[in-house]
Amino acid sequence: DSGVTQTPKHLITATGQRVTLRCSPRSGDLSVYWYQQSLDQGLQFLIQYYNGEERAKGNILERFSAQQFPDLHSELNLSSLELGDSALYFCASSTQGFTGELFFGEGSRLTVL
Amino acid sequence: DQQVKQNSPSLSVQEGRISILNCDYTNSMFDYFLWYKKYPAEGPTFLISISSIKDKNEDGRFTVFLNKSAKHLSLHIVPSQPGDSAVYFCAASARVRSGGSNYKLTFGKGTLLTVNP
Numbered sequence: 001d002s003g004v005t006q007t008p009k010h011l012i013t014a015t016g017q018r019v020t021l022r023c024s025p026r027s028g029d030l031s032v033y034w035y036q037q038s039l040d041q042g043l044q045f046l047i048q049y050y051n052g053e054e055r056a057k058g059n060i061l062e063r064f065s066a067q068q069f070p071d072l073h074s075e076l077n078l079s080s081l082e083l084g085d086s087a088l089y090f091c092a093s094s095t096q097g098f099t100g101e102l103f104f105g106e107g108s109r110l111t112v113l
Numbered sequence: 114d115q116q117v118k119q120n121s122p123s124l125s126v127q128e129g130r131i132s133i134l135n136c137d138y139t140n141s142m143f144d145y146f147l148w149y150k151k152y153p154a155e156g157p158t159f160l161i162s163i164s165s166i167k168d169k170n171e172d173g174r175f176t177v178f179l180n181k182s183a184k185h186l187s188l189h190i191v192p193s194q195p196g197d198s199a200v201y202f203c204a205a206s207a208r209v210r211s212g213g214s215n216y217k218l219t220f221g222k223g224t225l226l227t228v229n230p
Contacts, residue, residue, distance in 0.1 A: 100206035104156030
């Protein structure tokens, strides 16, 4: 158990819909990262938050947005969903003095039909 | 632009033998390199890392080697065990900007290791 909690574990929805994925980082971790893993793809970095502030952005589509709340949990919002958005979405957190070690949640598997 | 590449999608070895997983990178600004292991239905877990100023780091059965001139790193597992069967991701980190936790971690596509009893 990494200490990072993601909900829901599985989500099935239709094209054009909007979903929200939720992440609670490890106790004490201020940084939250979102990654997408599609079929035959590695982990694609989407976005990072640190103590409520956006710190780094990766290959995140304009239809996607995220935020980190004062209690440090984070939400990833995916809208106007397309078939190609079907993927595993991982949240991870890290401590300060980060050198690359991330603690990942179990992921949220999104299926868009 | 794939900055971290794992060219072998899969690798199969016999129990007790050595497993060697390879990774190449293109960005000379990476300062830490890591290996993560992922079992099905679980998130990736950190395995071992190496700073860009070192060329070897060992932790039990796991050793990571870094060749900066070739922009290549490898993970050696000796001896391999069936429980090592998993997807192994190579990752590299670079500072996004100064101050705080501003590192970006870039992952390869992973190599599926199967250790046969």
